[in-house]
Amino acid sequence: MKLAAATLPAPGPHPWPILGNLDIIGRFDNPFKGFGTLANHYGDIYSLTFGHTRCLVVNNLDLIREVLNKNGKFFGGRPDFLRYHKLFGGDRNNSLALCDWSQLQQKRRNLARRHCSPRESSSYFSKMSGIGCAEIDILMEELKKVIIPGQPLDLKPVLNATCANMFSQYMCSMRFDYDDMEFQQIVQFFDEIFWEINQGHPLDFLPWLLPFYKQHTNRIAYWSTTIRKFILERVLNQRELNIDTEEPDNDFTDALLKSLIENKNMCRNTIIFMLEDFIGGHSAVGNLIMLALAYIAKDPVIGRNIQCEADVISHNGKRNITLEDMEEMPYTMATIFEVLRYSSSPIVPHVATEDSVISGFGVTKGTIVFINNYVLNMSQESWRNPNHFCPERKSDANNQLTDELPKFRLRKNLPQFLPFSIGKRTCIGQNLVRGFGFILLSNILLRYNISSPDISTIKINPASLALPAKCFPLVLTERI
Ligand code: HEM
Structure with a gap:
């Protein structure tokens, strides 16, 4: 609804001059926890000012739906943070996730969705399975080279x-x-950027601090260039040599190159972007x-449950686990979903592109x-014991949480669970996450037990899927 006059x-x-309410949010170890605490005082929808920027925080499912679904067309923008520009060649509109809504964005999303959202039982899905399993074989060879039995390994790279x-591929x-x-x-630089994008930074709301952060912004720009x-x-120049406009698209790069020609x-x-x-x-x-391996190292029962599923499906390791096995390994999938819930990856902030109204309040x-x-994700009403990492969470036919084990239904269509968001800017990569994530987790556990030399080294920030580039070591022990 558009903004009524009064x-x-x-x-x-x-807000204070200059800082606005940054002092308040700075008191919390994680801003999203802070947002929840402030909701106890101001209600589920409230305003904050960060630096000079007006912000709105929405804290319940109905309000979230109102912003992302019902009034989504008024909230398709993204924040104009300096770091975002630095990461994308000086213009954040080069990025699919950090640009404002536009016709070009709609076009890019359509093109990307066709190729990068493989649906179950499509040829794209089989392609993802084949590629995933072939790369797993190479990973297993690679692990044999780098693992010293009983010794901790920096597995992340x-x-x-x-x-x-x-x-x-x-x-x-x-x-x-x-x-x-x-x-x-470049694998390391992509990882640094993933961490960077998932962190707040003083420059976002106090851009006049730029002279003090020149080194940091130069580093960001260097990673991305x-x-x-x-x-x-190494990719586009090679592929351009062999483009055949008469043949159907072989992959996403083909589709991109052809869209350029057409x-x-x-x-x-x-x-390129x-x-x-x-x-x-x-x-x-x-x-x-x-993160999934970290929770398994902390609680070995989770790893053993995944291995039970993997051993049955693979006839005790006689073959790799493929995507066709996903439905038969609900506990493994539930572990991935539980990481998504527990880590509660923040939804990229949206920006009002016009004056509008949410729940009767004016939004400029x-x-x-x-x-x-x-x-x-941490609501006591939706999740029993939400602070406990527990893949057994599930829903019955009425989406009520129950305690039945062992073959529970997967948490499909739980309205309060939005790891990939909803509405016009929803995540395009979610099927790749599920597919490749499943192949990796199931096959690693099929071949290895996971432990930690010292679980106190496993430090995980709440409300973040990103781990620092240098995180914790793990011990991988080959299963007999
Ligand atoms: C665990 C992994 C992932 C999670 C939890 C995740 C979650 C999200 C979320 C919450 C958003 C914001 C939606 C919104 O603003 O309303 C988003 C946007 C996006 N995601 Fe993902 N994502 C993941 C992986 C991926 C992958 C692997 C890709 C691509 C290969 C991808 C591509 C995108 C794109 C392009 C957008 C921007 C869409 C737009 O703004 O129009 N994501 N994702």
């Missing part, structure tokens, strides 16, 4: 390289050797699986809207 803004604390190869029909130094470097150079030289308002820059964005999605999957154009899905 609509009042949502309540909220009085290897796991991320595996994910990067799954993504680059799926999207570009290309893979890279694990000891290719340029490849290793290095990645772009790699994609151009000149559908696409320019070379657009397709699209490919970068989508290959970069692998870091999200790598971090997700690292340019207001940043924080969608607090952490409050949904």
Whole structure:
């Protein structure tokens, strides 16, 4: 609904000059927890001012739906943070996730969805399964080279390289050797960027601090230009030589290159950034699986339950687990979903592109809207014992949580569970996350037991799927 003349803004604390309410949110170890606590005082919808920027925080499912679904067309913008520009060649509109809504974005989403949202039982799905399993074989060989029995291993770089190869094969029909130094470097830079994007930064709301953070912004720009150079030289330039416009699209890169030739308002820059964005999605999957392995190291029963499923399906390791096995391994999938709930990856903030109204309160154009899905994922009403990591959570036919074991229904269509968001800017990569995530987790557990040399080294931030590039070591012990 558009803003009526006399609509009042949502309540909220009085802002200080310069800082606004940054002092309040700075008191919490994680802003989303802070948003929940402030809701106890101001209600489920309230205003904050960060620096000079007006913000709105929505803290319950109905309000979230009102912003993302019912009034989604008024909230399709993204914050104009300086870091976002630095990451995308000086213009955040080059990015699929950080751009404002536009016709070009609709076009990019349609093109990407066709190729990067493989549906179950489609040929894309079988392709994802084949690529995933072939890369698992290579990962297993790689692990044999780097594992010293009983010794802790920095698994994240290897796991991320595996994910990067799954993504680059799926999207570009290309893979890279694990000891290719340029490849290793871009995998690391993608991971640094994933961490960076998932952190708040003083520059976001106090951009006049830029002179003090020059080194940081130069580093961000260096990561992204290095990645772009790699994609151009090692992927696009190679593929362009062999493009055949008469043949059906072989992969996402084919579709991008052809859209350039057919000149559908696409320019070379657009397709380079699209490919970068989508290959970069692998870091999200790598971090997700690292987190799953961390929870397994903390609670070995979870690992044993996954192994029970994996052993039956694979006839005790006689073959790899494929995507066709997903339905038969509900506990494994439930573990992935529980990581998504427990880590409660924040939804990228939205921005009001016009004056509008939410729940009777006026929202002016340019207001940043924080969608607090952490409050949904940690709700006592929706989840029994929400602070406990517990894949057994499930729903019965009426979406009520029950305690039946062992073969429970997967948590499909739980309205309060929105890890990939809803509405016009919903995540395009969710099927890749489920598919490659499942192949990785199930096959690693099929071959290895996971433990930690010291579980106190496993430090996980609440409300974040991102782990720092250098995180915790794990011990992988081959199963007999
Ligand atoms: C665990 C992994 C992931 C999670 C939890 C996740 C979650 C999300 C969320 C919450 C959003 C914001 C939606 C909104 O603003 O309403 C988003 C956007 C997006 N995601 Fe993901 N995502 C994941 C992995 C991926 C992957 C692997 C890809 C691509 C290969 C991807 C591509 C995108 C894109 C392009 C957008 C922006 C869509 C737009 O703004 O129009 N995501 N994702």
